[in-house]
Amino acid sequence: MFELKEVALIYETKKQALAALKSTDLKIEKGEEVGIFGPSGSGKSSLLFIMSTLKEPSRGEVKYEGKELTALTPSAKAELRRKEFGFVFQEHFLINHLTVRENILLPLKEKRGARKRLEEITTALGLNKLLKRFPYELSLGQSQRVAVARALIANPKVVFADEPTASLDDENGSRVIELLKSYCSKSGATLILVSHSSEIIGDFRRRLRVENGQVYEVGVNA
Amino acid sequence: MLKYMWLYLKRRPGRILVFIFVVALGVSMSLVISSIFLSFGETRSRIAKINESWITVQYVSESGRDESIDSSLIQVFEDVFGLSDVIPVDIAYLGYNLFGSARANFPVYGIKQTEISRMLRESNAYIAEGTVFAPGTNEIIVSDSFLRASGLDLENVYEEISEMSSKGLYTVVASLAGPSVFGLGPSGISRGKGSFGFLVFAEEGFLIAVENELRLRIIGEGLPVSIEGPVSSRETLERQYASYYLGVFLTNLFVALVFIIALTMLNSVSIRERRKEYAILAAIGHSPGSLKIRLFLESLYQGIAGWILGLLAGGAVLSLFEDRFFTPNGLYIGDSAVSSICTLFIPFTTIVLYQILIGRHLRRDLVGLLKSSEERVGLLKNRFRNVGLPWLQFPLRSDGYRSLFVNIIAFAVLLTVFGSLLSSLTDTVRDSGWLFNRCSYIQTSELEELRLPEEISSKSTAVLPADLLDSDVKLMFGTTKLFIPVVSTEHSRLLSIFDEDPAAGTLYVSRSLFDLIVNGSVRGLDYSSMEVLPSLESHAGVLVEDRIESDGLLVLYDERNLAGEIRRFASEIGQVEVVDRKTFELKIRAETQFMELISSIIIYLQFFVVIIIGVVTVTRVTLARRSEISIRNILGQRRDEIGLLFFGELLLVLLTGAAIGYLLATVCWQIFRSVFLQGLYVSSIVVPETLFRISVMTVIVLLAGVITARYLISKQDPISIIER
Numbered sequence: 001m002f003e004l005k006e007v008a009l010i011y012e013t014k015k016q017a018l019a020a021l022k023s024t025d026l027k028i029e030k031g032e033e034v035g036i037f038g039p040s041g042s043g044k045s046s047l048l049f050i051m052s053t054l055k056e057p058s059r060g061e062v063k064y065e066g067k068e069l070t071a072l073t074p075s076a077k078a079e080l081r082r083k084e085f086g087f088v089f090q091e092h093f094l095i096n097h098l099t100v101r102e103n104i105l106l107p108l109k110e111k112r113g114a115r116k117r118l119e120e121i122t123t124a125l126g127l128n129k130l131l132k133r134f135p136y137e138l139s140l141g142q143s144q145r146v147a148v149a150r151a152l153i154a155n156p157k158v159v160f161a162d163e164p165t166a167s168l169d170d171e172n173g174s175r176v177i178e179l180l181k182s183y184c185s186k187s188g189a190t191l192i193l194v195s196h197s198s199e200i201i202g203d204f205r206r207r208l209r210v211e212n213g214q215v216y217e218v219g220v221n222a
Numbered sequence: 223m224l225k226y227m228w229l230y231l232k233r234r235p236g237r238i239l240v241f242i243f244v245v246a247l248g249v250s251m252s253l254v255i256s257s258i259f260l261s262f263g264e265t266r267s268r269i270a271k272i273n274e275s276w277i278t279v280q281y282v283s284e285s286g287r288d289e290s291i292d293s294s295l296i297q298v299f300e301d302v303f304g305l306s307d308v309i310p311v312d313i314a315y316l317g318y319n320l321f322g323s324a325r326a327n328f329p330v331y332g333i334k335q336t337e338i339s340r341m342l343r344e345s346n347a348y349i350a351e352g353t354v355f356a357p358g359t360n361e362i363i364v365s366d367s368f369l370r371a372s373g374l375d376l377e378n379v380y381e382e383i384s385e386m387s388s389k390g391l392y393t394v395v396a397s398l399a400g401p402s403v404f405g406l407g408p409s410g411i412s413r414g415k416g417s418f419g420f421l422v423f424a425e426e427g428f429l430i431a432v433e434n435e436l437r438l439r440i441i442g443e444g445l446p447v448s449i450e451g452p453v454s455s456r457e458t459l460e461r462q463y464a465s466y467y468l469g470v471f472l473t474n475l476f477v478a479l480v481f482i483i484a485l486t487m488l489n490s491v492s493i494r495e496r497r498k499e500y501a502i503l504a505a506i507g508h509s510p511g512s513l514k515i516r517l518f519l520e521s522l523y524q525g526i527a528g529w530i531l532g533l534l535a536g537g538a539v540l541s542l543f544e545d546r547f548f549t550p551n552g553l554y555i556g557d558s559a560v561s562s563i564c565t566l567f568i569p570f571t572t573i574v575l576y577q578i579l580i581g582r583h584l585r586r587d588l589v590g591l592l593k594s595s596e597e598r599v600g601l602l603k604n605r606f607r608n609v610g611l612p613w614l615q616f617p618l619r620s621d622g623y624r625s626l627f628v629n630i631i632a633f634a635v636l637l638t639v640f641g642s643l644l645s646s647l648t649d650t651v652r653d654s655g656w657l658f659n660r661c662s663y664i665q666t667s668e669l670e671e672l673r674l675p676e677e678i679s680s681k682s683t684a685v686l687p688a689d690l691l692d693s694d695v696k697l698m699f700g701t702t703k704l705f706i707p708v709v710s711t712e713h714s715r716l717l718s719i720f721d722e723d724p725a726a727g728t729l730y731v732s733r734s735l736f737d738l739i740v741n742g743s744v745r746g747l748d749y750s751s752m753e754v755l756p757s758l759e760s761h762a763g764v765l766v767e768d769r770i771e772s773d774g775l776l777v778l779y780d781e782r783n784l785a786g787e788i789r790r791f792a793s794e795i796g797q798v799e800v801v802d803r804k805t806f807e808l809k810i811r812a813e814t815q816f817m818e819l820i821s822s823i824i825i826y827l828q829f830f831v832v833i834i835i836g837v838v839t840v841t842r843v844t845l846a847r848r849s850e851i852s853i854r855n856i857l858g859q860r861r862d863e864i865g866l867l868f869f870g871e872l873l874l875v876l877l878t879g880a881a882i883g884y885l886l887a888t889v890c891w892q893i894f895r896s897v898f899l900q901g902l903y904v905s906s907i908v909v910p911e912t913l914f915r916i917s918v919m920t921v922i923v924l925l926a927g928v929i930t931a932r933y934l935i936s937k938q939d940p941i942s943i944i945e946r
Contacts, residue, residue, distance in 0.1 A: 054856065054941045075860045082858020093853045097619040099607065107857045132607060134619075150857070 001158070001190055002028040002051055007060030009046045009213075020046045022213040023060070028192065030157075033184060035201025036194045038210035044194045045162055047210060051192065052085055052160045053077040082107055086151035086189075088180070090163035092143040094135035100146050101131040107154045114153075121149050125179060141172035148176055152183050159184060161193040165200060173200070238524060241488055244831075245528025245572070248481030249565040250536030251827060252474055256561040257540055259470040261553045265367065266466075268554060269318065269328045269403045270459050275345040277433050277451035278329075279440070280313060280419030287312070287418045291445060295420060298439045302432065307424060309337050313417040316392075316405060318368055318552075328403045330362055330392075331421065332411030338363075344423055345402045352376045352396025355408055359393070362407035366397035371552025419447065468898065469643070476640045477824060478568050483632050484831045485572040486579070487625050489521070491842060493579055500584065510584040514577065521576045525569030533562055613870035622846060623875045626839040626923075630876055633832050633919060634883025638912045639891050640824065650695055651814055653734065654704045655806025656760035662788045662802035663690050663707060665774035672775065672798075678787055682779045686713040687772035690801060691765055693746035695738065702809070704735075704744060705801055707776055708765040716778065717764065719757045726768040727751060732758035774799075825915060836923035837930060840872070844931045851935055861935050868931040872924055880920045884912070 009021040021043040028034055028051075038044045049055035050062055053069050062069045064080075072080065081087075086107075094103045101118070104127075108114050122128050125145045135143055144164065151159060159180055165173030177193075177200065184191040195201055198209075207218040281291055292310075299308050312332040333341065335357050342348055347365075355361035369375070374394055392407070412418070424432040433451035440447060450458075503513060540558060548555050606618035617623050666672050669687075679685060689708035694701040706729070709717065714724045724730060727750030731739065736754045738744050738761065749765055758764070777788060785802045792798040844851075854864050 049941055075862075078855060078858050078860045080858075081856065085858075087856055093849070093856075095850050095853055097616050097622075102615070106854070106859075134607075 001030040001065060002026070003063040004051070005061040007050060007057045007062055009043070009050060009055065010058040019213045021050070021057070024215050026215060028190060030190055031184070031188045033181065033191045033205045034193070034208060035204030035206070036192065036208045036210060037196065037198045037201055040196055042210045043213040044210040047215065048160055048162055048192060048194050052087065053081060082109060082154065084157045086154065086156035086159040088144070088147050088151045088159070088161040088164040088176070090166040092135070092147040094143060094146060096135055099131065100127065100133050100135070100138070103135065103146055104149045104153050106150060117153060121152055125149050141168055144168055144172065144176055145179070148179050155187065156189060158190045158192065161191070163195055164193070165195070237488070237492060241485065241524050242528040242531060244481060244485055244488065245525055245569050246532035246535055248478065248485070248568045249529050249532025250539060252477050252565045252568060253533065253536035253558070253561050254539050254543065255477060255824070256470060256474050256564060257555065257558050258543070259473060260557070260561060261548055261555050263466055263470065264554045265403070265552070266326050267459060268401060269326050270455055272329065272345065272402045272404045273450045273455035274452045275402065277422040277429065277436065277449060278419060279422060279436065279447055279449050280417045281447040282416070283418055284415050291447065294443060294445055295447065298436065298443060299420070299422065302435050302439060308420045308422050309333060309340070311419060311421050312409065312412040313419070314407070314411045316364065316368065318371060318403070328365070328368065328405065330364065330405030330407050330411055332407050332409045334409060338406060341406060345400060345404070347398045347400030347402060350397045350399035355395055355406065357408045359408060360391065361395040362392045362405050362411065363396040363398055364394055364405040365403045366399050367403060367552035367554065368405070369394065369397050369552070370550055472643060474564065476636055478571070480633070480636055480827070480831055481568050482571050482575070483629065484835050485568070486575045487629060487835055487839065489572070489576045490579060490625055491838070493583060497583060513584055514580060517580050518573070518577055521573045525573050529566065529569045532565065536565075612867055613874055617871050617875050622843045623871070626836065626843065627875050627879045629832065629835050629839065630879030630920070630923070631883040631886065634880045634916050635887040635890065637825065637915045637919065638884055638887035639894070641912045641915060642891055650697060650761065651702050651806060651810050653760035654695070654702070655803060657707070657758070657762040657764070658705070658802050658806060659782070660780065661776055661778045662785050662800055663688065663705070663774055663776050664788065664792060665690060665799040665801070666797060667773065668797070669773055669775070674775070674777070675791060678777070678784065678791060681781055681784050682777045684716040684778040686716045686776050687770070688774055688776040689770050689772055690774060691747065693744050696743050696745065704761060706747070706763045706765055708767055708770050709776065710770050711766055711768055714764070714766050719755060719764065724766040725751070726766055728753050729763055729765045730755040730758065731763040732760060735761045735763050832919050833922055833926060837926045840923070840927035841930045844868070844934045848934065865932050865935050868935070869928050872927045872931070876920045876924050880916050884916060
């Protein structure tokens with residue numbers, strides 16, 4: 001599904017060049033559950049952003065289902081994100097003046113069938129009673145569940161999660177991880193989750209460690 | 223405190239300098255505009271004040287002095303105080319063009335040459351240049367300001383350019399300087415038709431008593447004369463200039479309001495951005511009171527800096543104006559000290575409003591204050607919770623567009639009301655000339671000998687004897703003339719405006735002239751009855767009499783270029799006066815050019831301020847929504863989709879604001895007119911011009927907003943929200 005060849009991300013300043021991600025080769029197959037961990041500033045988020053088209057690599061090839069992502073126009077990238085990718089971040093990034101319902105439906109271009117899908121997903125996430133609320137009327141845990149619902153509403157083929165539990169307590173954190181894993185296992189979607197903690201991704205089938213911009217394969221759980 | 227301000231200045235130099243600049247711009251504009259308007263008032267009041275030096279007792283006569291009135295008056299004078307302090311005069315009036323701000327007339331007294339020194343002594347005037355007039359000639363002495371205003375040199379022939387074209391009526395031989403504006407000439411200056419009477423002098427302090435005594439006696443005698451002296455002069459000044467100064471006040475108020483709104487919006491932005499700073503200061507121990515004082519002093523220093531800068535800039539512009547505009551045009555500059563103090567209104571009101579805004583924020587508890595720095599939701603959020611239309615969600619549920627919305631309403635109101643206020647003068651002159659689009663009036667003292675050439679009479683549809691009645695229309699800034707032809711019942715049908723035979727003694731008027739007369743805006747018309755004639759438009763009217771003492775011809779035509787031929791014919795034979803379409807074109811140019819210039823400056827200044835505020839506000843709104851742009855982009859919304867959403871929101875906010883502003887202004891204007899401006903001609907809401915101005919304003923702000931939004935959207939990196 002994803003194929004990265006010699007992908008690097010280098011921040012160049014006048015005085016020096018800083019490699020956030022060094023020459024990386026990586027393959028991720030469809031339906032895989034990939035956990036990426038490493039210390040802060042190691043380059044794990046950069047890797048996720050490059051794969052999700054949010055960032056351009058300095059060099060190398062990034063292919064998604066055979067298509068070269070760096071060759072896409074900004075509009076084509078946006079279209080790809082809308083149709084195939086779902087995102088959950090450390091902060092929920094909900095839009096303040098939209099209700100929970102409107103926030104969840106934001107990625108959907110085609111509103112046909114949206115009501116049924118909304119009902120399914122909000123029931124699963126326990127958000128039915130919060131649909132008319134605004135984000136500033138929610139707790140952190142509730143907000144993050146809304147963010148998960150928004151990520152999953154369009155039935156994405158890939159779910160990118162960047163530190164989704166960092167601002168949550170243990171209970172809510174575990175719940176969010178479970179929700180993401182459950183969706184991916186049921187739908188056959190790929191889950192790529194980044195965390196600074198190896199514990200959170202301890203039971204992921206495939207785990208990658210990123211350190212000083214280098215990606216290491218840690219192991220595959222049965 | 224100063225150190226803290228210095229730090230803030232270093233951190234936000236743009237904001238402080240923009241604030242000071244806008245205060246300075248407002249103060250200088252206010253100073254210059256009020257000084258210009260007050261200079262017209264000053265010049266007019268100098269003309270009016272001539273009656274504070276003596277009492278003028280006068281009557282109107284078509285055929286020289288009336289011996290019976292003269293003898294009755296002499297008897298009264300003898301009875302009251304003896305005849306030593308009375309001189310006989312006849313009076314002509316010359317038009318004084320106040321550089322396109324309507325006209326004023328000043329008197330030229332026809333007196334014996336031996337009385338010149340007395341007239342000069344009584345009025346504190348002196349001959350600045352030239353020599354005294356020669357008896358029995360058409361030589362006159364006029365005030366030096368009139369010479370400058372008319373662009374004349376001594377011994378040049380004076381021509382009245384606006385109302386009647388008369389060649390060689392007077393020769394100006396000397397100029398007068400002094401506190402009053404009047405002229406002197408030989409007896410017989412009025413050429414047997416006009417005002418005649420006496421000037422009555424009295425010892426200082428007794429003039430008022432003499433005037434009152436004369437008034438009592440003359441009214442008792444039932445003589446058809448008018449008396450003007452210090453008492454009536456003061457009353458006339460108060461009556462005439464109440465509206466003038468109301469106009470000056472309103473003009474300045476509107477100019478000031480534009481700047482006060484602009485400055486308050488700037489302050490509002492500043493308060494929002496600095497809420498966190500206030501919260502931190504409060505957290506480290508500053509009481510709300512000390513914070514308020516700190517911010518009051520901060521705004522006071524900025525306001526004073528802007529005010530001083532504005533006075534300096536305004537003073538520089540004024541001195542330039544004085545050299546290039548006031549003095550060459552015969553205008554006396556008003557008291558700029560009063561204008562300068564009045565300009566304090568702008569910074570003072572802004573500071574007061576700033577304190578009110580600050581007070582609202584500082585009343586919150588500390589946690590509330592800290593939280594408020596993150597607030598982005600509006601008061602109406604709950605009311606519009608269920609709005610499903612994307613273009614309405616942000617405008618209705620957040621206060622992001624509130625400042626822009628308020629601005630647009632306020633500016634639509636100001637543009638509408640201000641445009642209506644100033645357009646009244648231009649419109650009246652223009653509208654009064656409607657009837658003369660298809661006719662010319664030729665006036666001559668030798669009508670029997672006047673023979674129209676064949677090329678004119680053959681092209682005209684009718685030629686009929688007529689008289690011309692003129693009357694004053696009272697405006698906000700002065701008066702203007704209205705010309706009404708007087709025709710006999712016998713010839714009236716030639717006008718082709720009557721469906722039925724007109725009734726003698728009836729003044730037939732258009733609907734708008736009817737309204738003007740009913741409102742008391744028109745003075746000096748004499749008629750038995752009045753009737754609205756639907757075939758008349760604008761401010762047109764015709765008086766029909768059984769018999770008229772005609773001293774002119776009304777030439778009707780379909781070809782408008784015949785007016786030019788008639789003018790050429792009139793100038794060839796001389797001593798003929800013509801009123802036609804060109805008369806009004808000249809009047810419009812002469813009486814309204816400056817008003818139009820001033821109103822254009824003010825309107826474009828408003829545009830400038832609106833555009834600045836619009837761009838600043840839109841940029842701020844978009845900047846505050848950078849996160850939203852990023853989120854939408856991450857979730858797959860294309861930039862053009864986001865741009866369209868923002869455009870739709872902006873369009874809705876601006877259109878709604880402009881429409882509300884226009885409707886609000888319409889209502890306010892009608893109430894304001896009926897309460898404050900009764901008896902004055904002021905146009906109603908000027909629909910096409912105002913709508914055009916509001917539309918241009920809205921489109922410019924919209925364009926500025928869209929360009930800014932698109933620029934920010936195109937530059938916005940979706941990842942920036944996460945990296946921030």
